[in-house]
Amino acid sequence: MxxxxxxxxxxxxxxxxxxxxxxxxxxxxxxxxxxxxxxxxxxxxxxxxLGRLAPQVEFVLRRLERAQRALPAADGPREEALLLHCAGRWEDGETIRTSLRALERATGFRVEDVREALDHLAATGDIGMSRSNTPPGPVSATSVPASAALVISPDWHRINDRRPRPH
Known part of the structure; x- marks a missing residue:
């Protein structure tokens, strides 16, 4: 003032x-x-x-546009919540280090629901998952303990390509 x-x-x-x-x-x-x-x-x-926006920002914009037009989400609520959480941490870089417990707190879904959603997103190719303290390679969320460190690598271009842009 x-x-x-x-x-x-x-x-x-x-x-x-x-x-x-x-x-x-x-x-x-x-x-x-x-x-x-x-x-x-x-x-x-x-x-x-011009394609200058970060893909995570594009994801959030498309989500907001769908909400404004009352269009259904491309995924279920659990998957959408996980992707939104990852998009909110876009400044962290291409990978997100987290745990199932942290995702439970961030999304409000139970650990079992988070596991199912992560496995679904991994099966569709939207994300890659690996354990933080083990040799690199894909891992299933069902084999990861709830408090273990997990690395999620969203493929934002694939995610955005699968979700039509509302007009």
Missing amino acids: TDLNTPDRAADFAEGMDARTACVTREQACANARRVLDAARMRRDRDRA
């Missing part, structure tokens, strides 16, 4: 305004916010059209 109590700051803030127009009306504030939001959406749409 600008401190208008000092003469210099008040003069800078109100430059070109008289006492009646020193306050921004609600309508003007909403119009300014709308203009900034529209410009941000245009930049996002341009970057999306």
Whole structure:
């Protein structure tokens, strides 16, 4: 917030305004916010059209578009929750290190449900899974203890290709 109590700051803030127009009306504030939001959406749409968005961000955008249009999810709720959790951690890199217990807490589903969803996503090729402390190679979620470290590698391009973009 600008401190208008000092003469210099008040003069800078109100430059070109008289006492009646020193306050921004609600309508003007909403119009300014709308203009900034529209410009941000245009930049996002341009970057999306040029393929500049991270695939995880594209996944989240498609999910939001489906929700806005009340379209069904491409996967079941467990799979969708797992993918959304992974997409939310997109800044971690291409792989997500986690455990079944952590996924249980993050998604709200029981460990058994998380195991089934992970195995389904692995069977469709949407994700790859391996144990953190063992030699590399695919692993089934049913063979992983609940607290063991698990590495999930989502294939975001495949995931997005399987989910049609709402129009």
